[in-house]
Amino acid sequence: MNYRTLLFIPGNNPGMLQSSDILGADGIIIDLEDAVALTEKDAARILVREYLLTFKPEGNYFIRINPLDSPYFYDDLEAIKDLDITGLVLPKASVESMAALEDYLDKNDLDFEVIALIENAMGLETALDIVRASKRIVGLFLGAEDLTLDLGAKRTKESKEIEYARSKIIAAAKAAGIQALDTPFTDTDDLEGLKIDTRNAKDLGMTGKTVISPRHVDIINQVFTPTQEEIDYALRVVEGVKGAKEKGLGAFSLEGKMIDAPIIKRALNVLKTSGDYKEEYDELLE
Amino acid sequence: MNYLSSTDLRTVKVLEQAEFPSKVNARNKVVEDTAKLIKELGIKDNAVLSFHHHLRNGDYVLNTIMKEVQRQGIKGITLVASSLFPIHAEMIPLLEDGTIENIVTSYISGDLGRAISYGKLKGKIIMQSHGGRARSILNGEIEIDVAFIASPSADAHGNISGVNGHNTCGTLGYAIADSLKAKKVVAVTDALVEYPNYPADITEDYVDYVLVIDCIGRKEGIVSGTTRVTRDPVGLKIAKDTLKVMEATGLLKEGFSYQSGAGGISLAVTAFLKEYMIENNIKGSFASGGITGHLTQMLEEGLFSALFDVQCFDLESIESLKRNPNHIRMSASQYGNPEVSAVVDKLDFVILGATEIDVNFNVNVTSGADGVLMGGSGGHQDTAAGSKVSIIVSKLFSSRIPVIKDRVDVITTPGTTVDVLVTERGICVNPLRTDLIEAFKEAKLEIVDIKELKEYSESIMGKAKPIEKTDRIIGLSQYRDGSIIDYIYEVKR
Numbered sequence: 001m002n003y004r005t006l007l008f009i010p011g012n013n014p015g016m017l018q019s020s021d022i023l024g025a026d027g028i029i030i031d032l033e034d035a036v037a038l039t040e041k042d043a044a045r046i047l048v049r050e051y052l053l054t055f056k057p058e059g060n061y062f063i064r065i066n067p068l069d070s071p072y073f074y075d076d077l078e079a080i081k082d083l084d085i086t087g088l089v090l091p092k093a094s095v096e097s098m099a100a101l102e103d104y105l106d107k108n109d110l111d112f113e114v115i116a117l118i119e120n121a122m123g124l125e126t127a128l129d130i131v132r133a134s135k136r137i138v139g140l141f142l143g144a145e146d147l148t149l150d151l152g153a154k155r156t157k158e159s160k161e162i163e164y165a166r167s168k169i170i171a172a173a174k175a176a177g178i179q180a181l182d183t184p185f186t187d188t189d190d191l192e193g194l195k196i197d198t199r200n201a202k203d204l205g206m207t208g209k210t211v212i213s214p215r216h217v218d219i220i221n222q223v224f225t226p227t228q229e230e231i232d233y234a235l236r237v238v239e240g241v242k243g244a245k246e247k248g249l250g251a252f253s254l255e256g257k258m259i260d261a262p263i264i265k266r267a268l269n270v271l272k273t274s275g276d277y278k279e280e281y282d283e284l285l286e
Numbered sequence: 287m288n289y290l291s292s293t294d295l296r297t298v299k300v301l302e303q304a305e306f307p308s309k310v311n312a313r314n315k316v317v318e319d320t321a322k323l324i325k326e327l328g329i330k331d332n333a334v335l336s337f338h339h340h341l342r343n344g345d346y347v348l349n350t351i352m353k354e355v356q357r358q359g360i361k362g363i364t365l366v367a368s369s370l371f372p373i374h375a376e377m378i379p380l381l382e383d384g385t386i387e388n389i390v391t392s393y394i395s396g397d398l399g400r401a402i403s404y405g406k407l408k409g410k411i412i413m414q415s416h417g418g419r420a421r422s423i424l425n426g427e428i429e430i431d432v433a434f435i436a437s438p439s440a441d442a443h444g445n446i447s448g449v450n451g452h453n454t455c456g457t458l459g460y461a462i463a464d465s466l467k468a469k470k471v472v473a474v475t476d477a478l479v480e481y482p483n484y485p486a487d488i489t490e491d492y493v494d495y496v497l498v499i500d501c502i503g504r505k506e507g508i509v510s511g512t513t514r515v516t517r518d519p520v521g522l523k524i525a526k527d528t529l530k531v532m533e534a535t536g537l538l539k540e541g542f543s544y545q546s547g548a549g550g551i552s553l554a555v556t557a558f559l560k561e562y563m564i565e566n567n568i569k570g571s572f573a574s575g576g577i578t579g580h581l582t583q584m585l586e587e588g589l590f591s592a593l594f595d596v597q598c599f600d601l602e603s604i605e606s607l608k609r610n611p612n613h614i615r616m617s618a619s620q621y622g623n624p625e626v627s628a629v630v631d632k633l634d635f636v637i638l639g640a641t642e643i644d645v646n647f648n649v650n651v652t653s654g655a656d657g658v659l660m661g662g663s664g665g666h667q668d669t670a671a672g673s674k675v676s677i678i679v680s681k682l683f684s685s686r687i688p689v690i691k692d693r694v695d696v697i698t699t700p701g702t703t704v705d706v707l708v709t710e711r712g713i714c715v716n717p718l719r720t721d722l723i724e725a726f727k728e729a730k731l732e733i734v735d736i737k738e739l740k741e742y743s744e745s746i747m748g749k750a751k752p753i754e755k756t757d758r759i760i761g762l763s764q765y766r767d768g769s770i771i772d773y774i775y776e777v778k779r
Contacts, residue, residue, distance in 0.1 A: 019520045022710050055746070214519030218526075 001060060002273045003027045003139070003179060004224035006115075007211045008064075010035035011044040017051045023214045024221065027060035032076050033067070033091050041072050045079040052083050062115060064089035068097035077104055087113030089141065093123050098133040105136065112136060115181065119143030120150040124165055127172035140173045141210060142166060144183035157193055159200065170205035182206040188213040198223040207269075226270045234267035235276065241284045315496045316442050316478065320354045323497055327470055329355060332362040332387070333431040336423075336468060338461035339369035339393070340436065340448060340597060344507025347436035347474045349376045350499060356385040364388040364409075366430060368419060368460040368618070369662070372396025373507060381406045389761075390428060392416050393662035402760065403658040405776040411659075411761030413652055413698070413774065416460065416596070417622020417630065417668035418766035423463040424619055427768060433468035435461045435488065436502050437475040444473050444493025445486040448598075449608045451477030453503045456577075456598025456607050458487035462617035465492040476502045487615060510600045513578045515557045516550030520710045524679050525554035528637060528708045529562060534729035535675050535722060537634045540568055544590075545575040545630075545669055546637035548599045551679045555637050556580050563589050574621070574629050575636075575665055577613070582606035585613060594629050596621045596665075622668025624766045630665070630672030638666055640678045640707075642694040645737050647701030647716045649678060650694035652763060655687050657753035657777040663698050667766045670703040675722065682709040687750045688743035690736060695753055696763050697772040712739050754778040 007025035009016050011032045020028045036044040048063065063080055065088055066072035080088075090101055093116035105112060114136040118124050124147065131137050144162045145155060153161040166182065173180035182201040185194045198209055198220050209220045226234070236254060241264055244252040252259055264284060271277040292298055317323045329335070335355070337348045348367060353376070355363060361384045367374075368391065375397035380386045388409035389402070402411055414422065422428045435458070439451030448458045453476065465471050465488045472495040473488070516522060528551075532538045544559070546552040557580065563570065573581050574594035579602030585593050586606075594616045598604045606613045622630045630636075641661065642650040649670075654660040670676040680689050689709070705722060707714040712734035715722050726733055755775035763772040 016519075019523075019710065022523055023519055024523070215517070215522065 001026070002269070003060065003181065003208045004273065005209060005211050005217050005220045006062065006141075006181060007214060007217055008035070008184070011048045011063075012036045012040045014047060014051070017047070018055065021055075021057040021059050024217045025211060025214075026208070026221070027062060027086065029062045029064050029089050029210065031064045032072070033064050041066070041075075045076065049079060049083065052085065056084070060086040062087045062089050062113070064091060064117070067092040068094075068100050073100075074104070081108050081110060085112065087115065087136070087138065089115045089117055091117045091143070092119055092146075093117055093130050095126055095129050095133050098130050098137075102134050102136070113138040115139040115141050117141045117143050118165075118169060119146035121147070124168055127169060128175060131172060131176040131178065137176070137178055139179035139181050139208075140169050141181040142169045142183045145186070157187065157190075157197070159197060163204070166201060166204050166206065173207075174205065179207045180205060182209040184210045184212040185216060186212065188215060191215070191219060194219055195223065224273065226274045230270050231274045231276060234270040234274075237264060237267035238271065238281060238284065245284070312443070314442075315444055315494065316498060317495055318498050320350065320497060320499065321358070323472065323495060324351075324354050324358055327432055327472070327495075329360055329432060331360055332364070333360065334364045334366055334429060336366040336430045336433045336464045337368070338435060338458065338464065339367065339371065340455040340458055340460060341453065341503040341508050342369075342455075343371040343373050344453070344504040345371065345373055345436060346501055346503050347434060347499075348374055351434050351474070352377060352380055352385065356380050356383070361385055362387040364390065366390045366423075366428060366464075368416070369393035369664070370395070370398055371507075372398075373504075374398050375401075378406065381408070384408055388412075390414060390419070391662065392419055393664050394659050395661060399659035403653070403777040404779055405756070405758065405760060407760060411774065413662050413761065413763050415622060415663040415667035415766040416618045416665045417624060417628060418663075418764060418768070419460075420463040420617065420619035420621075421623045421625050421766065422768065423467050424623065425625060426467075430464055430468035432470045432472060433461070433464035434472050434474050435465060435493075437473040438502070439477040439479050439483055440473040440475040440493075440496050441479050441481040441483040441490075442496060443481055444471075444488075444490040444496050445481070445483040446473050446475075446488040446493065447483045447485060448487050449485065449604060450479060450483060451475070453477075453501075453505055453508060454604050455508050456604040457595045457615045459596035459616055459621065460618050461488065463619055470494045472497050474499060474502060476500060509598065509604065513548050513553060513580070513600050514550065515553045515580070518550065520681055521551040522554055523710050524681065524708055525551050525558055527713060528555045528677055528679055529558045530731055531677060531706055531708055531713060531726075532559070532635055532675070533562075534726050534731045536725055537674060538562070538568070541571045542568070542634045543571045543632055544573045544635050545633055545673070547639055548576055548578050549639050552637045552639065553578065553580055555679065556584075560584055560589060572629075572632075574616070574633065575669070577603040577606075579603055579606075582610070582613065585610060594621070622665055622672065622766065624668075624671070628668070628672065630668045633669060633673035634675065636669035636673040636676050638670065638676060638678050640680045640689065641684070642689055642691050643678055643680065643704070643707055643736075644691045644694045644701070645740060647704040647707070647736070648694050648697045649699040649701070649704055650696050652696040652698045652774070655684070655750065655753075657695055657755060657775075659774070667699045667703070670699045671766065675705050676703060677706045677708060678704060679708050682711050682739070682743050683747055686747055688740065688747050690740040690743055691750075692740075696774055698763060700765070700771055707736060709739065711742065714739055
């Protein structure tokens with residue numbers, strides 16, 4: 001699953017939890033970390049459990065647990081280990097915290113997907129090592145607010161200060177064949193600014209974006225949704241590959257252009273995002 | 287004196303020179319003493335007095351006049367007020383001492399509604415629609431003795447304007463029928479202006495007195511500074527789905543007409559509609575009803591040809607009414623009177639709210655979850671009946687109470703005129719509208735049975751406890767044509 005949008009829902013807000021499945025996001029991140037005050041941690045865990053067990057919402061639900069260096073890391077994991085969720089978001093990801101998480105998941109035989117939140121300089125510079133520390137990782141997620149604090153950089157709407165971080169995350173994610181998830185756009189009212197920021201992230205190579213306002217979901221989904229033209233081209237590529245394979249051809253050209261592995265991969269990514277992907281396409285890259 | 291029927295014109299009396307009329311000496315209509323005026327009007331026990339609600343929760347006029355009526359010991363008044371707001375809670379002692387015996391209104395909120403629900407009104411309350419009120423006044427079903435018309439400005443001869451003065455409220459659409467039919471009409475103003483007061487909503491030929499008082503109202507209660515589109519994500523989801531419904535009907539095309547309320551979700555529908563119209567290069571014919579700045583902007587941008595305005599909701603709409611000739615005043619009768627040609631009959635879409643809706647699509651906007659009067663039809667019945675597609679927008683739960691019931695507490699608008707319900711968890715279509723069910727299927731718009739949605743909501747939140755009522759019927763929910771569609775019972779304390 002390619003998540004165009006992952007929407008944060010505070011784990012201590014019953015009203016928002018109850019409506020989380022209808023807001024149009026590809027995935028939900030229920031937050032037990034920053035959105036929940038220290039005095040509310042226990043209550044939020046109980047609420048999130050009750051919500052997921054009672055409502056059994058459909059869709060992809062992640063839970064952002066508290067970081068390893070907090071007193072809540074293992075309490076969070078214990079509270080959610082039996083829940084039917086898609087995965088976990090690991091904040092302040094480092095090689096050590098990822099290893100600790102993997103260890104816990106292995107011991108409890110849990111097959112949750114994991115998204116690593118990269119939000120400090122060390123995490124950024126060791127992103128690929130963090131990825132390698134997990135069998136379950138499906139995405140790297142850039143947390144620009146904390147990262148710029150750690151870097152001593154001024155956070156701006158233009159986001160020039162995070163271009164390097166974005167590219168670094170994208171390169172590590174692509175090298176590992178997982179998703180590169182962009183930092184949320186924090187001005188909830190500036191929908192034009194959101195469009196620009198999302199396009200910039202997409203153009204650099206981000207494959208999706210995290211979201212803190214439900215009002216942002218549609219716009220981001222739209223930016224990350226391939227156009228009909230892109231879908232049609234991807235389908236022609238896939239059909240071409242199938243035809244070439246049947247004829248035993250190693251390479252072929254389409255509309256005057258040689259079609260090689262990266263182009264096929266890109267076409268398959270487009271179809272995954274648009275929802276036109278079929279299982280039989282798995283064989284095309286073999 | 288029908289001289290045409292005289293067979294012999296010699297029998298007709300001709301005036302002598304001495305009997306010839308003198309020049310007109312215009313009667314002074316201006317009065318500054320409320321008590322003296324009430325006496326001069328000869329208001330007696332059981333009189334019928336009317337008021338409009340354009341000053342909404344900022345209105346001082348109704349309280350001022352009725353307290354004077356009370357002081358003079360007049361009893362048994364039938365109060366015909368187009369709407370009543372929390373500010374009118376000052377009338378509760380007048381229910382208790384019998385000054386006010388019956389109430390006829392289209393909307394009531396606040397402690398006055400609560401007091402009536404708990405049985406404090408000695409007579410009856412009749413809840414009408416805006417169109418139904420105009421009908422009942424114009425056809426004589428209700429005979430008004432004196433109409434007290436709160437007037438943001440009036441000249442000495444009684445030309446009343448809602449756009450001039452300190453306490454402006456815009457159009458005076460709800461007061462027109464009263465001014466035409468009441469036996470006596472009093473303009474009550476705090477801004478006596480030079481003659482001629484122009485543009486006049488009600489002209490001098492219908493006005494008998496101009497009562498000047500210190501202050502007719504509290505500005506901040508009269509109009510909102512701005513009306514706001516909801517930011518609530520669930521409300522926005524409902525609004526987006528409503529636009530999909532409108533699109534799927536096939537009626538959302540060049541020349542369509544539209545009305546929505548001023549609630550947050552309805553305004554969000556208008557905001558999404560505006561984007562849609564711009565993107566698809568569609569121009570509407572008219573929008574109607576209570577008018578907000580959102581609609582006046584659309585008029586300015588050429589997205590609608592005209593606005594029919596029965597009530598201005600915000601300052602922007604008052605300004606627009608003043609300067610834009612395509613922003614047109616309309617009376618409540620022109621708006622929704624079922625006995626005449628009315629604007630609602632030309633509506634393609636209306637977007638309406640609901641406190642409750644039942645499995646037969648009957649809607650309650652009259653009483654709250656506790657059974658207490660807290661609203662009323664306003665234009666709900668009129669627009670639902672007249673429009674091609676009436677759409678109810680509502681969250682599935684209101685303060686944890688499911689909005690869909692087996693039977694609503696009070697039927698305000700009959701389900702036979704309600705077409706679609708849009709909630710955050712599904713769109714329901716009235717089975718009577720097979721044409722819409724077909725159109726939605728074609729448009730691949732998923733719909734859900736209203737009974738299934740009710741069961742789902744009850745499985746999540748449980749079923750609300752029934753409201754406890756006594757056997758006493760305190761009033762009637764009247765349909766716009768005069769028929770009665772429900773009883774209103776006293777609520778047990």
